[in-house]
Amino acid sequence: MKWKKRWAAIGLIGVLLIVLIANIDTSKETVIYHVPEGFKGCMTIYFSQKGYEPLDMKDNEIIIDIPKDGKVITSTSQEDFNKIGWHKTEAYYLNNSGERIMEIPKSMYQNGLDSITNSDPKSARFTISFDGRSDYCY
Incomplete structure (x- = not known):
């Protein structure tokens, strides 16, 4: 009977270690949103649009400057x-001079949604x- 309890305890400890290891944030990449001061509402990234600038990663960061619209x-x-896979996110309000004035709490931007229509890359977007x-932007 003692052995069963010991093995059960060892098994429980093993499961807890696996859960802890799986939740360690090992991502190196960070997506940083620069949000205009006072902006409230939905931001949408429209992907695969010819003639527009690419999103560049520098020093493991992609900075997304959100315009007022x-x-x-x-x-x-x-x-x-x-x-880029799993990544960290940060968001900051910027003043009119483009300076970071306040970090936005993650609770203010936690529900993102990818969408695509008829497998057309030009319709792909992230909102x-x-x-x-608490619900998604559409």
Whole structure:
């Protein structure tokens, strides 16, 4: 009987270690949203749009500057953007001079949504809100 309890305890400890290890944040990449001061609502990234600037990664960071209308248009494909995999996110309000004035709490931008229509890369987009809503932007 003692052995059964010991093995059960060892098994429980093993499961807890696996859960802890699986939840360690090992991502090196960070997506940083620069949000205009006072912006509330939805931001949408429109992917695979010819003639627009790509999203560039520098020093393991992709900085996404959100214009006042909330529409970010890029030539980067959704597939290429998603290749970064699991990543950290940060968001900051910027003043009119482009300086970071306040970090936005993660609770204000936690529900992002990828979408694509008829497998058309030009329709691919990612939408996220910066107003703390619990549902998705559409």
